[in-house]
Amino acid sequence: MSDTVVVGLDVGGTSTRATALTLDGRRLGDGRAGGGNPTSHGADRAAAELLAALRGALADTDPGRVRAGTIGLAGAGRLLADPAGRAAFDRAWHDAGLRCPYVVHGDALVAYASGTAAPDGTVLIAGTGAIAAEVHELRLDRVADGHGWLLGDAGSGFWLGREAVRRLLADLDSGRAPDALGQQVLADLLGAPEVAARPRDTVDTLIQAVTRRPPVELARLAPRVVAAAVAGEPAATRLITEAAGHLVESVRRIRPAGAVSPLVLGGGLLTGDTPLAAAVRVEAARRWPDAPLRSAGDGAAAAAWLAARDLPEVADPVALHALIVPTPT
Numbered sequence: 001m002s003d004t005v006v007v008g009l010d011v012g013g014t015s016t017r018a019t020a021l022t023l024d025g026r027r028l029g030d031g032r033a034g035g036g037n038p039t040s041h042g043a044d045r046a047a048a049e050l051l052a053a054l055r056g057a058l059a060d061t062d063p064g065r066v067r068a069g070t071i072g073l074a075g076a077g078r079l080l081a082d083p084a085g086r087a088a089f090d091r092a093w094h095d096a097g098l099r100c101p102y103v104v105h106g107d108a109l110v111a112y113a114s115g116t117a118a119p120d121g122t123v124l125i126a127g128t129g130a131i132a133a134e135v136h137e138l139r140l141d142r143v144a145d146g147h148g149w150l151l152g153d154a155g156s157g158f159w160l161g162r163e164a165v166r167r168l169l170a171d172l173d174s175g176r177a178p179d180a181l182g183q184q185v186l187a188d189l190l191g192a193p194e195v196a197a198r199p200r201d202t203v204d205t206l207i208q209a210v211t212r213r214p215p216v217e218l219a220r221l222a223p224r225v226v227a228a229a230v231a232g233e234p235a236a237t238r239l240i241t242e243a244a245g246h247l248v249e250s251v252r253r254i255r256p257a258g259a260v261s262p263l264v265l266g267g268g269l270l271t272g273d274t275p276l277a278a279a280v281r282v283e284a285a286r287r288w289p290d291a292p293l294r295s296a297g298d299g300a301a302a303a304a305w306l307a308a309r310d311l312p313e314v315a316d317p318v319a320l321h322a323l324i325v326p327t328p329t
Contacts, residue, residue: 008304031056063097072110114302115264117321127267155246161221244279266296297328
């Protein structure tokens, strides 16, 4: 069984990670490449990044030993419905020397599996965007939010950045001097924290600075909000509280009251030591006091586990999960 190799990939908009593992827990190689999401980058570029990551993971391993593979990908359904995109991924898989089949799963399922082996539970992800999903028998079932920056993603990094700008604009309209967070937003977007003699001039300049860039770039202000909340800045603390409320409300839409199955928290805003992660944990523990709270971890290893669990030589998938998916710290 130790000769059997499985491959897992965690494909995101900014990076692609691949890992090759044996069923006795040995990590044979890791590969990393640029963003491989075909929705963001196009099928051909995404497939090229997929191939680069695979080649890195298999640099010291005969691809013929690989028995199964899983690709975790945001927007997996769109890839599967697009013949050209699936063909590009098939070519990359083949060009890496792989002859085994592979399965494509949504990134939410991979994030869930990186935190627990339980077949049923819930995952909540907050990064640039935000989504909650119910998992049943290790398949995504009901989903809440994930509606994108224009219609949803409440509590996400984008939401935090947009709300920070909106509150700054409200202060300027009211003639109030920007607080510490507002000054940081001004410095980030306009290059200096000063307000013009006519505050409306700063308002107009700020609006232009935001609307001339892709809207999703507002997510880069989220770390400023988090840092201000850590420092005890009241406006930032209120934003964090609101964001946590939105995120837990998304979970509540799909998760029954009193559920005792695991709740896995994923995404950069919820897996790090952030005030938003702490606030979500407190609220989740209040609503589901008997449910274990887990953090998402190594998505590539979790994808490899999803590939391996149906192999005939795997008698105990839960034990295999403990062996090959690192416990998040």
